[in-house]
Amino acid sequence: MKRGFFYILQLTMIGVLASCSATKFVPEGSYLLDAVAIQVDNKKIKSSELKPYLRQTPNTKWFSLVKTQLYIYSLSGRDSTRWLNKTIRKIGDAPVIYNENEALRSSEELTKVMQNMGYMGAKVHRNTKTKKKKLKLTYQIISGKPYIVRHLSYDIADKKIENLLQKDSTNSLLRRGMLFNVNKLDAERQRITSYLAQRGYYKFNKDFINYTADTVRNTYLVDLTLHVLPYKTDMNASATEHKQYRINKVNFITDYDVLQSSALSSIEVNDSIHYKGFPIYYKDNLYLRPKVLVDNLRITPGSLYNERDVQRTYTYLGRLAALKYTNIRFFETQVADSTLLNCYVMLTKGKHQSVSFEIEGTNSAGDLGAAASVSFQHRNLFHGSEIFMFKVRGAYEAISGLQEYSSNSYREYGAETSISFPNFLFPFLSSNFKKQIRATTEFGLQYNSQIRPEFSRKVASASWSYKWSNHPKIQHRLDLLDVSFLTSWLSDKFKQKYIDNHQEYILEYNYKDRLIVRTGYTYHYNSRGGALTDNTIASNSYSIRAGIESAGNLLYAVSRLTKQGKNSDGEYAILKIPYAQYLKADFDFAKNIRIDDRNSVAYHMGFGIAFPYGNAKIVPFEKQYFSGGANSVRGWSVRGLGPGSFPGDNNFLNQSGDMKFDASIEYRSKLFWRFQAATFIDAGNIWTIRNYENQPGGQFRFDKFYKQIAFAYGLGLRIDLDYLVFRLDGGMKALNPVYSNKKERYPILNPNFKRDFTFHLAVGYPF
Incomplete structure (x- = not known):
């Protein structure tokens, strides 16, 4: 009780000190603009849409709660020539002093906005409340009755243009009975200009379009006329018809x-x-x-x-x-x-050839390592803007906890090459069809070798894919053919411990030679257009990503038609190499909601399922899902969560699944310079479709899965360099589905920093 009272007293003192420091640099007779509000008597008009027209706004708040930068500025001394004071003031924000002239200009701007929306009689009143050196300002808007377009007519002397606009009348933004909205009138000018520019009118611009609006006396009705003016080179020139070029x-x-x-x-x-x-x-x-x-x-x-x-x-x-x-x-x-x-x-x-180097550090559950790569790129290999790329990569990591093996290091070597053509390449298709597709064709080869003391794993693959976009906001990718061959070597100790007893079925399956022949399609929509994938504070946006892929179907059909025999594991094989067969589908939705120029809320939700069938009972490890990590539920480390209520057994292969669910919400706030902060809540898990002995509690069941969704919360710091974003996130477990008793199941009620906290270092936003 005493401790609680002490905390309350501390918070009260901090609040009082902050309040005092906020007005430290406010001159006598002036006021700190503490808050600004807009109140509208019309429910059809959102006050948030009017805020951009304010000429003066209060100091910004971190997370829309605390004016941290104002308080930082107030920590500086009054001598502005000292280095320390100048540095503190650069980091912070000077207090916004209420300006009567700016408030008057804001009232005028709000009045114009309301009039442009059709509320010609709108009035704006200003109310102020002062307390000590702080002022709260409220704009009260009385919208009044809106003006309505009663009659709509067109005055077009140019008969060609008149006929064209009549054919396009269904797309017009103007209608009888609409509000007399000036913004919509201007949008119609721009639409008509664009429409005519697609039909030969090279010199036509929106200045050739204007309006006449006659109000009916003692009513709120408007007779609107759209005029298309004849062409003139200048004010003194004679008028002529517009030319089609x-x-x-x-x-x-x-x-x-x-x-x-x-x-x-x-x-x-x-x-x-x-x-x-x-x-x-x-x-x-x-x-x-x-x-x-x-x-x-x-x-x-x-x-x-x-x-x-x-x-x-x-x-x-x-x-x-x-x-x-x-x-x-x-x-x-x-x-x-x-x-x-x-x-x-x-x-x-452009520059046709380039060489780049990359060096990175790795940390896998406390095991430190390093990786380096070098790549060469030629952007005009055959004088057709073909992009040729060749890259080699090597990595080394010291592994702890493997005393029974002679080596304690992990090594990885890899090489990849690809060539991309800026056109659609496919045999037996006409050139006109290829032009219409406007796809980029890419062929690639990859080789990767992973060597551990317990085992080694080699993957060789070849791919043939297409990418195209027939809309600025939509991108498509078709992996027409992707062939991968996986082969492994296992040490005797590893075999004896995990394989020979035939109890680790998942492990045994994933460490046998395997062929994966797959086809896939991905659809990506971004409301901001282009190739942008990160949601920032800049604007409202959302993105949708959906994909589907299948593997082994053609090979399975050939095996059945030719009546091939199965191997000892009950699988069909090609050249004695068994092949995987599965169907996989993914969907992800992300949205960013802008609150103001410094704060936004972003959320995302993702689903995925991979179903093995036919020639396989397990989805290959490379195609399975995992949970936890910097882009998943951040209270857990990478591959540290699931499946279901399975607690894990120190074997990362067993912490994978056939189904996934991820959901996150972040409140993002700009701090100062290029620093941003975020507070987040994550939820999700993975599940298996079948019941595997090595993953007890991992199977998806309708009556249990919602109880197995894990929750985490945390804080993040980001450094946005425009071309690159560095991210530091710290996540705490809130609900751990592994446990059933309340104390361990809800760590949010009984937090243990050592047990429940996970730190993540990543590049880019999580979604």
């Missing part, structure tokens, strides 16, 4: 220097060739095959100018690793009254 010639310039003048006369050209009617100009030598350039062009001579074709050309040429920049320019022909455009595709050569 056609593409005349398309020229390639392959050695354009972006640092020099963009005038065509200043570009240095020594030679040229013509390919299928397209002139290609170059300086010394043509580093890309003409066919590659033409195949990635979507601008067609003789066709109407189309802005979408221009953007597609940018996208397709941007896929070529041999190029650094692409710039497309259009010039009207010199013939009088001509509506023809000459197109120049100007390309800047």
